[in-house]
């Protein structure tokens with residue numbers, strides 16, 4: 001059985017689908033701080049099989065002992081965490097508590113209950129903004145906000161835990177920019193309140209929930225002046241997790257690998273691709289640059305291909321179509 005922390009969240013819910021469809025038994029642990037329990041029903045509808053679900057917090061050590069003692073957990077996919085950069089600047093202690101203390105509790109429980117493998121959600125935000133493109137796994141790391149620093153701390157904590165017990169196995173997966181949704185339109189990214197990421201914002205503007213998209217920075221040294229990112233379809237991303245999990249279950253070691261497409265797409269290119277894929281209009285305006293944003297970021301994907309034999313299959317058009325289908329199907333309850 002695979003314990004999926006944060007399994008009702010955006011990436012975690014898609015991982016539950018990919019894991020179930022790959023034949024794994026799934027147990028979700030989520031405190032529902034950024035998701036709803038209804039997601040479990042939707043996963044069950046897609047897969048024809050319902051993951052086990054426990055509502056709870058990864059910082060609750062007695063609950064973790066109970067969960068890992070009560071189920072035969074072979075590995076953990078660890079998605080639970082807070083992820084909004086701006087919020088992390090305003091509430092750093094909440095981020096250190098949730099992300100760092102939470103993961104510390106999980107690693108401790110893992111060691112006590114002798115669970116030997118973990119796949120961990122890291123982020124391309126750990127790379128120093130001055131590194132050249134494409135970003136390879138050995139590029140220098142330097143975070144520029146508290147959220148990124150929690151990922152740096154956690155990458156290091158995992159490395160130390162592995163070094164102390166080389167009979168364990170960890171994959172630290174550095175995501176680029178996950179977008180899109182499952183093709184059923186039943187699960188997707190459902191931000192509570194104001195969206196922090198570009199694609200949910202684009203969807204909400206296209207749906208008329210928000211008036212227009214502000215594009216931060218039109219004077220970067222890029223193809224059209226707007227920021228360039230490596231957007232990756234969430235289903236490709238979670239398929240990468242399943243391959244990484246199999247790798248961890250089959251061997252001992254510490255793997256650090258980028259999950260991206262290796263292709264950069266500018267914000268304006270994404271907006272235009274969205275409009276033409278979905279036949280709708282996304283009103284937008286160029287505004288000033290935002291503090292902390294880099295001009296461009298895309299992945300060197302060679303290691304993922306060489307070590308995991310994994311590569312992405314879905315393009316920008318599919319990302320835009322699937323995001324829009326999810327927007328149309330999902331309720332508007334969190335959009336205001």
Ligand SMILES: NC(=O)c1ccc[n+]([C@@H]2O[C@H](COP(=O)([O-])OP(=O)(O)OC[C@H]3O[C@@H](n4cnc5c(N)ncnc54)[C@H](O)[C@@H]3O)[C@@H](O)[C@H]2O)c1
Pocket residue numbers: 005006007008009010011012029030031032033034035056057058059078079080081082083098102121122123124175176177178197
């Ligand atoms: N979405 C991205 O763009 C992105 C990029 C890079 C890395 N990541 C990382 O991937 C992971 C998943 O991101 P997501 O986009 O699915 O976020 P999400 O907010 O949709 O999902 C996270 C889930 O974890 C749960 N959770 C949070 N704190 C918890 C706690 N203490 N105990 C139990 N459950 C808790 C939330 O309720 C939510 O369901 C995060 O660690 C995030 O930092 C995300």
